Amino acid sequence: MKKILIAGGSGLLGTSLTKIASDKGYKVISTYNSKIRNKKLSKLYKKYNFLNYQDCIKATKNIEYAVLSAVYASGIKNMSLGNLYEQNLKNIILRSNFFEACKINNVKNIIWISSSTVYQPKQKKISEKELDLNKKPYSIYGSIGIGYRYVEQLADHYNNKFKMNIKVIRTTSIYGPYDNFDQEKSHVIPALIKKLYSNKILNVWGDKKVIRDFVYVDDLANAVLAIIKKKISYPINFSSGYGCSIENLAKKLNKISNKNLPIKYEHNKPSSASFRVLNNYKINKEFSIFHKTNLDLGLKKTIDWYLKNHKG
DSSP states (O other), rough: EEEEEETTTSHHHHHHHHHHHTTTTEEEEEEEEOSSSSSGGGGGGGEEOSSSSSHHHHHHHEEEEEEEEOOOOHHHHHHTTOOHHHHHHHHHHHHHHHHHHHTTTTTTEEEEEGGGGGGGSSSSOOOOOGOTTTOOTTTTTHHHHHHHHHHHHHHHHHHHHHOOOEEEEOOOESTTTTTOOTTTTHHHHHHHHHHTTTOOSEEESSTOOOEEEEEEHHHHEEEEHHTTTTOOOSSSSESSSOEEEEHHHHHHHHTTTTTOOOOEETTTTTOOOOOOOOOOHHHHHOOOOOOOOHHHHHHHHHHHHHHHHHHH
């Protein structure tokens, strides 16, 4: 049995990874900081705070595989207000602590989940090699994208100087069961699902023409477990590879939920970047039969989970 550490195991991706890795026969050590979302997996969890370097040292000892999915995240509301200093600082500290601890404990295989916010604006699908560090990320992401760029370069430094194997996956908007439905911090899909079952009108923030690239959480979790054992160059994009407008997303959710609420677009509210879709050519070439969940099916699974666990 391969021992795998899932750092940030109580988050959206971490919860999915914990279950899938356990089902695949890994000996899983999954971490949480505040709470465990899937109580059925409680025996696989240990509490660590990765802002504390000594906790990173303890967690990574005698580990063969490590996935860093821990993140301090916020929704579009906090991004638009510019309240990002504390979030960025915490993310840089915990990732720096984790990489250094992996170096000290000689962890051989590491994956860190980066973000498509590193990319500069482009109105077409963007590939890994098209990242231009001389151009700023979308202004709405601001220091978020810059922070991810810094950590990617830090990972590259560890790989080159200390012969480590930190693999970087750039992904987009993750959604699915165990998502964050907190009104202050949720992203677009959980925010809209919550509104569908709380209001008589579906209020949709921002520009309805914004195009996003959504990835179902279990697809990404399976990709992580496949990539961690494969020798290919990094960073690598992983997403659905298809764009969906916020307008079409709202209509899909309205239809799938059978709520059929009137939709009101609040154009005075913050919008995300106008177009953010990843080119998946590189990963599709390496994994030609890799399964990706249809958006309609993924949304239905997410709604079903929400109704079972939140609505009530």
